[in-house]
Amino acid sequence: MAAPEPLNVVDLRALCDAPAHNVHELSRSLLEGHRALPQGSAVELAAGLLEIKYDSEAMQGRQWMCRPQRDLCVMVSALTRAPAMNYSIAGDSLMVVQFRLSGDAIHGEQVDESTASAMVSYFPAGSRMPWRISRASSWHTIAVFGTLEALEQRWGLGLAMAQALDHTPSTLEQCTQIVRKPWIVTQGVTELLRDLLSFRFTGAVGRAYTEARAQQLLCEVVAGLSDTYRRRPLPTRTRRLLQRVRTLIADNPEQPHTLQSLSRSLGLNRTLLAEAFHTEFGETVFAFLQSERLRQAWTLLEHAERVASVAARVGYRDAASFTRAFKAHYGITPSHVGRRPGRMPSRRPRHGSPPRSP
Template sequence: MSTLQHAWLGNYEVSSTHCTGLTFARHSHDECVIGVNLVGEEKVWLDRREFEAGPGSITLYNPGQIQGGGAADGAPWHFVSLYATADQLAMDLGLAQLEFDRSLCFQPQLARRLAAAVKGALSDDAWVCELNEQALVLLLGDVVSVSGVRLAGSPKTGKSLINRAQELLASQLHQSLPLEQLGDELGLSKFHLLRAFQKETGLSPRQWAMQLRTCRAKGLLRNGTSASAVAHELGFADQSHLNRHFRAAYGITPGRYQSLLKR
């Protein structure tokens, strides 16, 4: 018996599987596959060799590699998986090409963070999904590094480039600016854009845009605009979405904030 959650996150396919004694016949994938083992021991057959991957292990498969294996009969197993083309991963990480040098890395902390990002990517909340898409890109940089792939050094970005990114985000607050579009505008890969932006601001582009959206919501509410109109104007999914972020930032709901201003 198994329980599978599955979703597309931008150009990444992600899944989370809880099962008992699941095995896979020998097969291959056209994409790169990154697996994270959380519970149970996986016996892996890969290109005529065998190894075991226990909890905290990250397994990495290049396109076309013949693989198989699974958990012993009756043994519990929980793992998450990410699928992406080699070209897509290389482009997102600022590499000319990508091929994993190692098939198994024991990195418990990185495995937990990667699994948490995949779990977040499976959320029904679009905001949570977008946030975890950005987290995944940064974590994938760590994953390919521990697999033996050398990442290019960060291009010199400078404060002016990050200011330009902020201007672009601010100009489109009513909608989510795709990370690919933002990177193309600045001439940066997703990975280098995210790393430079977080280094400069302490936030991801998505988080920075949300805090600005919430700040502008406060100004509109102060001027008497209704919460529903504010949510629509600033691109919140609905009024409850505005309420959640406004309360998280200011400790008060938009309605309560406006009622206090009338006193």
């Protein structure tokens, strides 16, 4: 059997450090991540601001890259790809903040965990992270990456970004694995990305505008991850409504709950629901929905119910997707739950002890 083809490596540090005349080639490799995709055409809009356009069967759209200074880069993308792609991201001692919206979400559809992704990461020296983009995906992204020193020098946010990951700059330097944290997606952040994609400025004004929006994004991330933000007391009425949300999900895990359906049923603004739930309970609505579905699934499996039946009862469309989610959460497949002596796993599930009934 032939050995698998090695993954292309997207080197973010090289992109930050590249001389101006090499930026186009490096940014093209970052965009493509795949040998089969065509090259794009690049236009320098201003010193430190590049626009790259794609118009082919494999990929369409454009991307802007702004480099405020050495070791610091901002990338804004609006691209549609035809083929599925796999590659590996390297970021030698870089902080990386990324926010992505699907094509539906960017045009006003519901923003939730299926249509949005928000992550802040720190890449220790020599680390790599595999990445996959699905077939025929439309995606819109803002990414900010740079060293803590550059973030501090340019925007005064290096220390704050380290603290958002529960670290200091010195302790981050001692990490041997990638440190990652999701952050809550607010209406302000989605509008920020939409505004950037309209990009109605040119020249030095365009560069300043892109940089200002990147700085705003980092402030949103710090606010979303800080202890002060998470512990801000909520009004009593809001806390009671949030408890009703949890009860509604726990009592009806099989229902296709969405932020819109939950907010309508309880008379809460959708954005307020998402932010307040995360503030109150330390996880998103959909993270709780999945964990509750899987907790109840474990109980059903202990009573020797069939996997396909359990999958349907807790809201999964098919047994295969249920099995993948269950194994990712507990470290074993559903079919092993009822087979083990005493119907208990031989090792602790990946996310804590076996679920208990409320």
